[in-house]
Amino acid sequence: MEDAVSTPQRASDATGLHRVLEPTGVLPQAARRLDTRRDLWADEVRIRVERLNLDAASFRQLSAAHGEDGVAVRDAVLDIVATRGKMQNPVTGSGGMLVGTVEAVGPESPLGLAVGDRVATLVSLTLTPLVIEDGLSRWDGRSEQVPADGYAILFGRSIAARVPADLPADLSLSVMDVCGAPALTARVVGEYVDRGGRPTVAVIGGAGKSGSLALAAARKAGAGHTIGVVPHRVEADLLEDASLADVVTIADARDPVALSRAVGEAGGPAEVTVVCVDVPGCEGGAILSTADRGTVVFFSMATSFSAAALGAEGLAADVTMLVGNGYVPGHADYAMSLLRESPGVRRLFERRL
Amino acid sequence: MEDAVSTPQRASDATGLHRVLEPTGVLPQAARRLDTRRDLWADEVRIRVERLNLDAASFRQLSAAHGEDGVAVRDAVLDIVATRGKMQNPVTGSGGMLVGTVEAVGPESPLGLAVGDRVATLVSLTLTPLVIEDGLSRWDGRSEQVPADGYAILFGRSIAARVPADLPADLSLSVMDVCGAPALTARVVGEYVDRGGRPTVAVIGGAGKSGSLALAAARKAGAGHTIGVVPHRVEADLLEDASLADVVTIADARDPVALSRAVGEAGGPAEVTVVCVDVPGCEGGAILSTADRGTVVFFSMATSFSAAALGAEGLAADVTMLVGNGYVPGHADYAMSLLRESPGVRRLFERRL
Numbered sequence: 117m118e119d120a121v122s123t124p125q126r127a128s129d130a131t132g133l134h135r136v137l138e139p140t141g142v143l144p145q146a147a148r149r150l151d152t153r154r155d156l157w158a159d160e161v162r163i164r165v166e167r168l169n170l171d172a173a174s175f176r177q178l179s180a181a182h183g184e185d186g187v188a189v190r191d192a193v194l195d196i197v198a199t200r201g202k203m204q205n206p207v208t209g210s211g212g213m214l215v216g217t218v219e220a221v222g223p224e225s226p227l228g229l230a231v232g233d234r235v236a237t238l239v240s241l242t243l244t245p246l247v248i249e250d251g252l253s254r255w256d257g258r259s260e261q262v263p264a265d266g267y268a269i270l271f272g273r274s275i276a277a278r279v280p281a282d283l284p285a286d287l288s289l290s291v292m293d294v295c296g297a298p299a300l301t302a303r304v305v306g307e308y309v310d311r312g313g314r315p316t317v318a319v320i321g322g323a324g325k326s327g328s329l330a331l332a333a334a335r336k337a338g339a340g341h342t343i344g345v346v347p348h349r350v351e352a353d354l355l356e357d358a359s360l361a362d363v364v365t366i367a368d369a370r371d372p373v374a375l376s377r378a379v380g381e382a383g384g385p386a387e388v389t390v391v392c393v394d395v396p397g398c399e400g401g402a403i404l405s406t407a408d409r410g411t412v413v414f415f416s417m418a419t420s421f422s423a424a425a426l427g428a429e430g431l432a433a434d435v436t437m438l439v440g441n442g443y444v445p446g447h448a449d450y451a452m453s454l455l456r457e458s459p460g461v462r463r464l465f466e467r468r469l
Numbered sequence: 470m471e472d473a474v475s476t477p478q479r480a481s482d483a484t485g486l487h488r489v490l491e492p493t494g495v496l497p498q499a500a501r502r503l504d505t506r507r508d509l510w511a512d513e514v515r516i517r518v519e520r521l522n523l524d525a526a527s528f529r530q531l532s533a534a535h536g537e538d539g540v541a542v543r544d545a546v547l548d549i550v551a552t553r554g555k556m557q558n559p560v561t562g563s564g565g566m567l568v569g570t571v572e573a574v575g576p577e578s579p580l581g582l583a584v585g586d587r588v589a590t591l592v593s594l595t596l597t598p599l600v601i602e603d604g605l606s607r608w609d610g611r612s613e614q615v616p617a618d619g620y621a622i623l624f625g626r627s628i629a630a631r632v633p634a635d636l637p638a639d640l641s642l643s644v645m646d647v648c649g650a651p652a653l654t655a656r657v658v659g660e661y662v663d664r665g666g667r668p669t670v671a672v673i674g675g676a677g678k679s680g681s682l683a684l685a686a687a688r689k690a691g692a693g694h695t696i697g698v699v700p701h702r703v704e705a706d707l708l709e710d711a712s713l714a715d716v717v718t719i720a721d722a723r724d725p726v727a728l729s730r731a732v733g734e735a736g737g738p739a740e741v742t743v744v745c746v747d748v749p750g751c752e753g754g755a756i757l758s759t760a761d762r763g764t765v766v767f768f769s770m771a772t773s774f775s776a777a778a779l780g781a782e783g784l785a786a787d788v789t790m791l792v793g794n795g796y797v798p799g800h801a802d803y804a805m806s807l808l809r810e811s812p813g814v815r816r817l818f819e820r821r822l
Contacts, residue, residue, distance in 0.1 A: 131757070131784055133726060141724050143753045145783045146776075209775060243783045273785045296782065371494050373486060400496045404484070414774070414792070421767070421774040421792060422562060423499075429649065429795030430498045430596045431484055432626045439767070439774060439790035442782030 128157035130226075130272030135245055137201070144243035144271075150201035152245045152269070158224040159272035163216040163235065165246070168262040169289055170212040172394065173417060174205035175260040181207070186257030193262070197248050204242040210417065211241030212260070214268055215279065215289055226272055234285075236292045237268070238275040238448060245269040261286070277448035286469050287462075288452070290325060295451035297326035297415045298333035299444035301390050304411055305337035308387060314340030318379045318386035318405055320369050321393035322361055323351040326415055328464045330390045331360040332454045343382040345369065347393075354467070358460030367401075369393050375401030391416050399423040406435045415440035481510035483579075483625030488598055490554070497596035497624075503554035505598045505622070511577040512625035516569040516588065518599070521615040522642055523565040525747070526770060527558035528613045534560070539610030546615070550601050557595040563770065564594030565613070567621055568632065568642055579625055587638075588629040589645045590621070591801060598622040614639070630801035639822050640815075641805070643678060648804035650679035650768045651686035652797035654743050657764055658690035661740060667693030671732050671739035671758055673722050674746035675714055676704040679768055681817045683743045684713040685807045696735040698722065700746075707820070711813030720754075722746050728754030744769050752776040759788045768793035 128134045132144040135151040144150055156162055170178075170193075182188035197203050204211050218233045229235065237244060250265035270276055279288045301317070308315040317334040321327040322344025334342050344361030346352050347368060355364045367378035369391075375398075379386060385407040391398055396418045403424070406412050412435055414424065424437050444450075455461050481487045485497040488504040497503055509515055523531075523546075535541035550556050557564050571586045582588065590597060603618035623629055632641045654670070661668040670687040674680040675697025687695050697714030699705050700721060708717045720731035722744075728751075732739060738760040744751055749771045756777070759765050765788055767777065777790050797803075808814050 131725075141726060143725050143780070143783070145779060146750070146753065210779075239783050239785070240779050242779060275785050372484075372496050373482075373494060397499070400499065417775050417778065419774045421772045421777075422770050424774075424792045425770065425795060426498060426563075426593050426595060427496070428792075430496070430592050432592070432628050432796050433794075434796060434798055435794065437792035437794055439777045439781075439792060441786075441788065441790055442778060443785050443787060445787055 128159050128272070130159065132243060132271035135269070145240065148200060150245045152201040152247045154267065156220055156222045156269070158222045159226065160222045161218060161225050161227055161229055161270040162220040163214070163237070163268045163270065164219040165214055165216040165264050165266045165268050167215045168203065168212060168241065168264050169214065169293060170203070170260040170262060171208070171210040172260060173208045174210045174212065177205060177208050189257035190252050190255055194248060194252060197246055202241060202244055202246050209242070213237050213241060213289070213293060214244070215285060216268065219267070227270060227274065227276060229276060234279045235276040236279055236289050237270065238277055238292060238295070275443065280452055283452070287465060290465055290469060291451050291455050292448050294326035294329060295447040296440060296442035296444060297390070297392060298329035298454055299447035299450050300413060300438070300440060301330040302333040302337040302450070303444065304388055304413060304438070305334050305339050309338035313387070314338060315387035316341040316343065316383055317388045317390065318343040318345060318384055319361070319390045319392060320345045320375070320398060320402060321391070322346055322364070323355040323464060324392055325465060325468065327392035328358065328360055328461050329451055329454055330392060332458045332461050334388070335360070336454070341383050343379055343384060343386065345375065345378060354464060358464050360458070360460050369401055370395060370397040372401035372404050376404035379405040386410060388413065391419065394418050396420065400427045400431070403428050403431055403433045403435055406433070408434055411436045411438065413438045413440055481512050481625070483512065485596060485624035488622070498593065501553060503598045505554040505600045507620065509573055509575045509622070511575045512579065513575045514571060514578050514580055514582055514623040515573040516567070516590070516621045516623065517572040518567055518569040518617050518619045518621050520568045521556060521565060521594065521617050522567065522646065523556070523613040523615060524561070524563040525613060526561045527563045527565065530558060530561050542610035543605050543608055547601060547605060550599055555594060555597055555599050562595070566590050566594060566642070566646060567597070568638060569621065572620070580623060580627065580629060582629060587632045589632055589642050590623065591628040591630055591645060591648070628796065633805055636805070640818060643818055643822060644804050644808050645801050647679035647682060648800040649793060649795035649797060650743070650745060651682035651807055652800035652803050653766060653791070653793060654683040655686040655690040655803070656797060657741055657766060657791070658687050658692050662691035666740070667691060668740035669694040669696065669736060670741045670743065671696040671698060671737055672714070672743045672745060673698045673728070673751060673755060674744070675699055675717070676708040676817060677745055678818060678821065680745035681711065681713055681814050682804055682807055683745060685811045685814050687741070689807070694736050696732060696737060696739065698728065698731060707817060711817050713811070713813050722754055723748060723750040725754035725757050729757035732758040739763060741766065744772065747771050749773065753780045753784070756781050756784055756786045756788055759786070761787055764789045764791060766791045766793055
């Protein structure tokens with residue numbers, strides 16, 4: 117029976133530890149190599165893969181390393197997946213996500229999925245056992261969107277969201293990719309509102325994917341004033357057209373003085389500053405743009421822990437700094453609802469597809 | 470008049486921007502080179518330096534790079550300070566702190582210091598203009614504690630604490646070096662207590678300097694149960710003797726399964742987990758040791774932002790993750806009070822002098 121659940125020796129673990137081949141004892145994300153066996157443990161789910169969505173930083177690194185040669189990039193991805201049993205760029209450490217259809221569900225899976233469900237994984241490819249079976253023959257190696265055939269495994273604690281039937285798949289995927297940002301922004305703003313406040317919220321990189329959703333979430337959660345910071349006029353026009361921020365301002369986020377001045381003139385300092393730009397060196401400016409006892413939420417993977425910690429100390433800044441956790445319960449549905457409700461968010465996303 | 474305040478062309482800025490020589494526009498911590506002129510801007514303070522306390526990671530790197538040759542290490546430190554105008558290790562990016570005596574105070578300084586005050590700086594050496602005038606002739610290059618003569622400049626927003634007269638200087642310095650950890654731990658625990666909770670607090674690295682203070686702070690702030698995690702028996706005995714934790718447990722913090730199991734058996738998962746061990750790879754274990762909707766406070770400079778963010782997402786862990794800000798108002802006095810009240814903390818510190 118093809119989809120029979122196997123009865124392997126090793127007990128399964130909701131975090132996927134049972135599929136770590138080396139080094140032993142580390143979590144799947146930290147593993148060099150995962151076990152990609154097709155048979156499922158009782159709490160697992162197998163997905164027939166339709167498309168991979170490579171992390172932007174990873175794709176950029178691979179393209180640069182191979183001189184923008186698409187065939188070489190494709191071979192590199194195939195080699196990584198074959199060697200590691202997962203798509204994790206060894207240089208950037210990052211992965212991406214995937215879309216596919218559920219093809220088998222173990223009897224003890226807690227994920228609530230059924231065979232035939234079309235889903236996107238909301239855990240990183242860096243910890244997802246993956247086998248590619250078509251040699252990525254439909255991909256030219258020149259885009260982060262990778263058509264693929266093969267299978268992937270979800271663990272008991274993995275997360276997958278059904279792809280909504282009313283939205284194009286690439287749009288849904290693009291929203292799910294950044295859905296942690298609006299959910300956490302809403303939670304942080306909500307805590308101020310619960311205490312009777314109407315916080316000023318600044319989103320650095322407000323015209324981007326996570327940034328536009330964060331702005332929409334801040335307003336919906338009760339922000340009193342929203343500021344969108346963008347790097348140049350073109351993005352400012354886009355964000356103004358989208359009507360997501362009370363004020364749109366232009367500043368280089370890497371220049372702490374310019375950034376904090378721009379936020380100040382736009383109605384700041386902010387009680388809540390959300391960093392959504394994927395360039396290094398924005399920590400100091402974000403801290404300086406934030407009011408005393410305010411909160412900075414770092415969503416950029418380019419954030420440096422030590423630059424944030426030492427930066428706040430060096431500025432004697434009494435701010436709470438949050439590592440942007442990509443998981444908040446209900447985050448995918450919440451982000452989809454923002455997209456459906458806000459034509460401005462939807463336009464910004466559709467422009468980037 | 471030797472200590473006259475100069476009237477330079479450039480306006481001063483509380484963050485020290487006016488002393489950044491290159492690249493322009495960055496904050497002093499990010500600068501390659503600072504202006505170390507002796508004359509003060511009106512909001513500055515000049516300190517006669519007595520001793521530098523190099524950051525442990527920086528000293529370790531320098532020693533290793535120079536084959537433990539003390540003279541070579543000394544020359545390297547002199548070269549860094551002469552070249553950069555500050556003590557910032559170019560490899561680790563870290564600095565340290567200093568002790569000295571106030572020798573001049575600008576008329577507009579907001580720091581509340583007076584000439585003759587013996588102080589420790591609580592901002593990093595990485596952003597403090599520094600001139601060494603004795604060639605570090607009293608230092609053998611074999612210890613992080615560097616006797617030195619020279620001067621340093623504090624800005625309007627810098628922080629310096631008076632060295633208490635009732636405690637040995639090296640003990641005070643050693644406490645001030647980590648005083649952000651207990652203050653932030655107390656604040657986080659206090660938020661639970663304000664909501665009627667009595668949280669379980671786990672401190673990873675509980676027998677260390679920041680760890681022991683964090684344990685004392687957690688208990689004082691109203692934790693219901695405290696767990697100290699240490700790497701081996703010797704530290705477990707020390708921490709048990711100090712009576713700072715309700716339970717002391719031994720685990721390798723880099724092994725997420727072992728760590729979370731140990732915390733679980735010691736009364737966890739923790740509502741608040743404080744990471745105080747300076748080794749990489751503790752993010753996953755800390756997240757797994759923390760209860761749903763709990764808080765992880767990362768105080769280790771070895772923390773990886775992306776490992777924390779992707780780790781929580783990969784584990785579908787709904788936890789709040791804080792970047793341990795080294796500055797909380799009143800942090801030095803608070804840490805000193807913990808040391809004075811707790812013979813256990815004091816013994817652990819004195820052992821490390």
